[in-house]
Amino acid sequence: MAAFWKRNQQKLAPWLFLLPGVAMFLIYVIIPIFQSIDISFYAWDGLGEKVWVGLGNYVELFGDEAFYTSLKNNVIWLVLYMLALPAGLFVALFLNQTVRGIRIYKSLFFFPFVISQVVVGLVFSWFYDPSNGLLNLALQALGFEPVPVLADENWVTYGIIAAGLWPQTAYCMILYLTGLNAIDPEQIEAARLDNARGWKMLWYVVLPQLRPATFIAVVVTVIGALRSFDLVSIMTDGGPWGSSRVLAFYMYEQAFSEYGFRMGYGAAIAVVLFAIMMVYIVGFLWKMYRDERGGR
Amino acid sequence: MFPRPIETATRPVSIAYKVALPIALIIWLLPLIAVALTSIRSAGDINAGNYWGWPTDFHLLENYTAIFENTPIGQYILNSFKVTIPTVIGAVALSCMTGFALAVYGFRGNLLVFFMFIAGNFVPFQILMVPVRDLTLQLGIYNTITGLALFHIAFQTGFCTLFMRNFIKALPRELIEAARVEGVSEIRIFWYVVLPLMKPAIAALSVLIFTFIWNDYFWATVLTQGADTQPITAGLYSLNGQWVAAWHLVSAGSIVAALPPVLMFFLMQRHFIAGLTLGAVK
Numbered sequence: 001m002a003a004f005w006k007r008n009q010q011k012l013a014p015w016l017f018l019l020p021g022v023a024m025f026l027i028y029v030i031i032p033i034f035q036s037i038d039i040s041f042y043a044w045d046g047l048g049e050k051v052w053v054g055l056g057n058y059v060e061l062f063g064d065e066a067f068y069t070s071l072k073n074n075v076i077w078l079v080l081y082m083l084a085l086p087a088g089l090f091v092a093l094f095l096n097q098t099v100r101g102i103r104i105y106k107s108l109f110f111f112p113f114v115i116s117q118v119v120v121g122l123v124f125s126w127f128y129d130p131s132n133g134l135l136n137l138a139l140q141a142l143g144f145e146p147v148p149v150l151a152d153e154n155w156v157t158y159g160i161i162a163a164g165l166w167p168q169t170a171y172c173m174i175l176y177l178t179g180l181n182a183i184d185p186e187q188i189e190a191a192r193l194d195n196a197r198g199w200k201m202l203w204y205v206v207l208p209q210l211r212p213a214t215f216i217a218v219v220v221t222v223i224g225a226l227r228s229f230d231l232v233s234i235m236t237d238g239g240p241w242g243s244s245r246v247l248a249f250y251m252y253e254q255a256f257s258e259y260g261f262r263m264g265y266g267a268a269i270a271v272v273l274f275a276i277m278m279v280y281i282v283g284f285l286w287k288m289y290r291d292e293r294g295g296r
Numbered sequence: 297m298f299p300r301p302i303e304t305a306t307r308p309v310s311i312a313y314k315v316a317l318p319i320a321l322i323i324w325l326l327p328l329i330a331v332a333l334t335s336i337r338s339a340g341d342i343n344a345g346n347y348w349g350w351p352t353d354f355h356l357l358e359n360y361t362a363i364f365e366n367t368p369i370g371q372y373i374l375n376s377f378k379v380t381i382p383t384v385i386g387a388v389a390l391s392c393m394t395g396f397a398l399a400v401y402g403f404r405g406n407l408l409v410f411f412m413f414i415a416g417n418f419v420p421f422q423i424l425m426v427p428v429r430d431l432t433l434q435l436g437i438y439n440t441i442t443g444l445a446l447f448h449i450a451f452q453t454g455f456c457t458l459f460m461r462n463f464i465k466a467l468p469r470e471l472i473e474a475a476r477v478e479g480v481s482e483i484r485i486f487w488y489v490v491l492p493l494m495k496p497a498i499a500a501l502s503v504l505i506f507t508f509i510w511n512d513y514f515w516a517t518v519l520t521q522g523a524d525t526q527p528i529t530a531g532l533y534s535l536n537g538q539w540v541a542a543w544h545l546v547s548a549g550s551i552v553a554a555l556p557p558v559l560m561f562f563l564m565q566r567h568f569i570a571g572l573t574l575g576a577v578k
Binding site: 009010011013014015017018020021022024025027028029030031032033035036039046093094096097098099102105107108109110111112114115116117118119122123124126127129132134137166171174175176178179180181182183185188201202205206212213215216217223226227229230233234247248251252255256263266267269270271273274277280281284285288289292 | 297298299301302303313314317320321324325326327328330331334347348390391393394396397398400401403406407409411412413414415416418419420421422423424425426427428430431446447449450451453454457481482483486507510511513514517518529532533536543546547550553554557558560561562565569572573575576577
C-alpha cells in the first residue's frame with residue numbers, strides 16, 4: 001500500500017486534492033443545472049407528483065405577457081448597465097492623482113460596492129420617496145413636478161437601474177484605477193513627445209493598455225445585470241403591476257409565490273435566463289482557453 | 297501617468313481640483329449621507345416632515361437602541377456571522393486544495409475541471425434555485441444555518457478556485473521541483489511549501505467572500521425563513537415591511553447591516569482590492 005502510494009502519488013494526489021471541492025460543486029451547482037432543465041419539462045407544485053408536459057411550459061412562455069415584460073427589462077438592464085464602464089473610467093481618471101489624501105477618497109468612492117444591495121435598495125427607495133425624498137425635493141426646487149419614480153411604470157425600471165449603477169460604477173472604477181496604475185509610463189511619455197493629448201491619448205494609447213481591465217469590467221457588469229434580483233425585490237417587488245420584473249425576479253415569483261408553487265414554469269424561465277448567460281460564459285471560456293494555450 | 301499629474305498644472309487648475317474632490321465625493325455619497333442623517337432623527341421630525349432641515353434633537357442612541365430592543369435585528373446579525381464565517385473558512389480551505397491541484401499537476405482533464413468551476417461560478421442563481429431548495433429539504437437542513445452555509449461553500453468554491461489556481465500558477469515552479477527531488481511527499485509539499493506562500497491570496501479571498509456572503513440576499517430568502525435563521529439582509533427586508541414610513545428606523549437598520557462589511561473593507565483594503573481586481577492587469 002505504502003509502496004503503491006509512493007510510486008503513484010503524483011498521479012493520485014491531484015484527484016485527492018480535488019475530491020472535496022469538486023464533489024461539493026457537482027452536488028450544489030453542476031447537477032442542479034441539469035435538474036432544472038429536466039424540471040422545466042414538467043408541471044410541478046414542489047410537493048406532489050411531477051406531470052410531464054414536454055415543451056408545454058415553453059409554449060406557455062411565448063404567450064405570457066409578463067415574460068415579455070421581464071425579458072424586455074432584462075435587455076434594458078443589460079444595455080444601461082454598460083454605462084457603468086464609461087462612468088467608472090471617468091471617475092477613475094478623475095481620481096488617478098497623487099494629491100494628499102487621495103487614497104481615502106478612492107476608498108470612499110468605492111464605498112457603495114461594499115454595502116449590500118438590500119441596503120442600496122433601501123437607500124434609493126428613500127432617495128426616490130415621492131413626498132420627502134431628496135430627488136423630488138431637488139426637482140421641486142428646480143420647478144419640476146415631483147416624479148414618484150418607483151410607482152410609475154414608465155420610470156420604475158430606470159430608477160432601479162440607476163440604483164444598481166451606483167455600486168457597479170464603483171466596481172468598474174476600482175478595476176480601471178488598478179489598470180491605470182499598471183500603465184507603462186514610458187509609452188505615455190513617448191506619446192506626449194509626439195504631441196498626443198486629451199482624447200487622442202486616451203483612445204489610442206491609454207485604452208488599449210486598459211483592455212484587461214475593460215474585459216473584466218464587461219464580464220462583471222453583464223453578470224451583475226443578468227443577476228439583478230435583489231434591487232427589484234427590495235425596491236418594488238416587481239411592481240407597479242409587474243412592470244419592473246426581470247427574468248430572475250419573475251422566475252422566483254412563479255416558483256414560490258403566494259399564487260402557488262409553479263416549479264416547472266419557473267424552471268423554464270430560469271433556463272431562458274441561463275441560455276442568455278451561456279452566450280457570455282462560452283465567450284469568456286473561449287478567451288480563457290486561448291490565453292491558456294498561448295501562455296504555454 | 298495619465299491623466300497628467302495635477303501638480304504640474306497651473307495653480308488655479310490645481311486648486312480647482314482640490315475643491316472639486318470633496319464636492320464630488322459628497323454628491324457621490326449623497327444617498328448614503330441622507331440615510332445616515334435620517335437615522336439620528338426623532339420620530340417627531342419624521343412625522344412633521346422635517347427630513348432635511350436641522351434635526352430638532354438628536355436621537356442617535358434612541359433610534360439605534362430601539363431597533364435592537366424592539367426587533368430581532370441582533371439575532372439577524374448573529375445569524376449573518378454564523379453563515380458567513382464558516383463559509384469563508386470552508387470555501388477558502390476547499391479552494392486551496394483544488395487550486396493547488398489544478399495549478400501544479402498537468403493531468404488529463406485539468407482544463408476541463410478548471411472550466412467547470414469557472415462556468416459554474418457565472419450561472420444565474422435561478423437555474424439552481426429549485427433543485428438546491430429541494431436537495432436542502434431532503435437533507436432535512438432547510439431553514440437552518442447549516443443548509444445555507446453548505447450551499448454558499450459549494451458555490452463560492454468556483455470563484456475561489458479560479459483565484460487560487462491563478463495565484464499558485466504564478467509561484468516559482470522550481471520550489472516544488474526542488475522539494476520533489478528531495479523526496480518530499482506531495483501532501484507535504486502542499487502543506488509546507490505552497491500553503492505558506494498563499495497567505496496573501498487567502499487573506500484577499502477571505503475578505504471578498506466575507507463581503508459577498510454577508511450581502512447575499514437571494515439565497516437567504518430561498519433557503520431560510522423567520523428570525524431564528526435568516527441573516528440580516530433578509531431580515532431588513534421583513535423589518536422594512538413592519539416599519540412602514542418609519543424611515544428613521546429603516547435607516548438605522550440599514551446602517552447597522554452595512555457596518556460589518558464596511559469595517560472589513562477598511563481594515564483589509566489592500567487585500568480586498570487585490571482580490572477584486574484579479575486579472576485587471578496583465
